[in-house]
Amino acid sequence: MAGLISLVLLGLLIGYVVLRPSKYTGRSSGKGVPVHVLVLGDVGRSPRMTYHALSIAKHGGKVRLIGYLETSPHPDILTNPNITLIPLPTPPARPASVPFLLFAPIKVVYQTLHLTYLLLYVLPPSAWLLVQNPPSIPTLAVASFSCSLRNSSLVIDWHNYGWTILSSTKGPSHPFVKLSKIYETYFGRLGSHHLTVTHAMARQLRSPPYSIPPQKPMIPVHDRPAAIFQPILLPESRAAALSNVLPESERPYLPSVLDGSTKLLVSSTSWTPDEDFSLLLSALTLYAAQPNPVPILAIITGKGPQKEYYLGQIDVLTRQGKLPNVKIATAFLPFEHYAKLLACADLGICLHKSSSGVDLPMKVVDMFGAGLPVVAYSGYESFGELVKEGANGRGFETEGELAGILGGLLSPEGEAELGMLKRGAVEEGRRRWDEEWEGTVGGLMGLVSC
Ligand SMILES: *[C@@H]1O[C@H](CO)[C@@H](O)[C@H](O)[C@H]1NC(C)=O
Ligand SMILES: *[C@@H]1O[C@H](CO)[C@@H](O)[C@H](O)[C@H]1NC(C)=O
Numbered sequence: 001m002a003g004l005i006s007l008v009l010l011g012l013l014i015g016y017v018v019l020r021p022s023k024y025t026g027r028s029s030g031k032g033v034p035v036h037v038l039v040l041g042d043v044g045r046s047p048r049m050t051y052h053a054l055s056i057a058k059h060g061g062k063v064r065l066i067g068y069l070e071t072s073p074h075p076d077i078l079t080n081p082n083i084t085l086i087p088l089p090t091p092p093a094r095p096a097s098v099p100f101l102l103f104a105p106i107k108v109v110y111q112t113l114h115l116t117y118l119l120l121y122v123l124p125p126s127a128w129l130l131v132q133n134p135p136s137i138p139t140l141a142v143a144s145f146s147c148s149l150r151n152s153s154l155v156i157d158w159h160n161y162g163w164t165i166l167s168s169t170k171g172p173s174h175p176f177v178k179l180s181k182i183y184e185t186y187f188g189r190l191g192s193h194h195l196t197v198t199h200a201m202a203r204q205l206r207s208p209p210y211s212i213p214p215q216k217p218m219i220p221v222h223d224r225p226a227a228i229f230q231p232i233l234l235p236e237s238r239a240a241a242l243s244n245v246l247p248e249s250e251r252p253y254l255p256s257v258l259d260g261s262t263k264l265l266v267s268s269t270s271w272t273p274d275e276d277f278s279l280l281l282s283a284l285t286l287y288a289a290q291p292n293p294v295p296i297l298a299i300i301t302g303k304g305p306q307k308e309y310y311l312g313q314i315d316v317l318t319r320q321g322k323l324p325n326v327k328i329a330t331a332f333l334p335f336e337h338y339a340k341l342l343a344c345a346d347l348g349i350c351l352h353k354s355s356s357g358v359d360l361p362m363k364v365v366d367m368f369g370a371g372l373p374v375v376a377y378s379g380y381e382s383f384g385e386l387v388k389e390g391a392n393g394r395g396f397e398t399e400g401e402l403a404g405i406l407g408g409l410l411s412p413e414g415e416a417e418l419g420m421l422k423r424g425a426v427e428e429g430r431r432r433w434d435e436e437w438e439g440t441v442g443g444l445m446g447l448v449s450c
Contacts, residue, residue, distance in 0.1 A: 023151040024125035034126040044071035057082035059447035119146035134162030140187035156191035200382040201358040224433035225369020232343040267349035271304025286403035342370035350376035368429035373421035392424030
């Protein structure tokens, strides 16, 4: 046995000496500082890592953006001469006959080997490796290992925690949840620099169980709306945009939405259990039961697993006469149409419930970019970092509160308050990603002189 172990150790040693990966020496080749940006997810659906890559490239960094290519990435990624896309092979899907407990470890081993080989040998060494967390398995372990061998600095961009997301589906006492918590807190500490989506998350990462030591920089970088989200303030522009983006079946509502006698609500949802759509449905039922409610057209966008179930529920409630004056329509819109719809709406609704309590919904960021005030679920710590109660939106925790807020804001008496919230939303949306990035990550990476 001991002989076998020494043989393996000797093999590893020889392997390391022969196959030693090259190190980053600090001298860039004249083509800019090399930066690797890694997300173990679909690049097209990773807006924040896309914006990081574009900002680094814009400031002269040489970016290799590593991730899956499932949906088409942002067009600027494909045309930017300073960005090279490094596609990861999509891991094989689990055949129905193989149990999850057997398949998951095989998939992780496959991803680990592939990523390690890529980061150590295929790509040239980089000054920085910027990784998105979550997913943390196996990214954090592989990234910290390869950074230590290649003399790169590891920057972890914390969007949320993998283990709290897992916990919300598997339950807090599941062994996988406990294991992934230990893993994520241990390897999370190995990053040399940390970025977070909120101040609340930055505070939390300094304390147990994460306990990231104070000498490692921790910088909150708030998400900001993409340029495609812009307010539409002139009535004639709103009329033109709305007649273009309103789904065909809802065209009859156009005149009354434009003259304000019907209020246009927009909510986007992934139709998953962490966004309790029944809460909005009950609130609209309560709203419709109030005396003389202002008519509402609510457009719900997005795709997801529970959509069919809720469509059935909406149908039943409508047939029972419980939604008079409320029309709920669902749509899946192209991105540009979605951005215009937000800019034309009267109020945005957000049902996002945070699994960690310290992340923020990107869709509210986009709504503010389009100058749309929001009514959002508020029962988590970081809520106030984005929605300022009474200034650019309102928060609720129960369906009764949501119905009350809708009744107040949409009634003729609520017009002044809604107008004020709209101005607040336009103001909040004015600060964009470039500004936020240059003042934080740009300085950290030495790409922007402070
Ligand atoms: C590691 O990188 C730094 C710059 O980030 C450089 O100054 C240093 O010389 C490098 N170390 C080695 C061993 O190449
Ligand atoms: C690419 O980097 C150079 C500096 O190396 C910079 O001048 C240029 O604007 C960058 N291009 C883009 C499209 O970001």
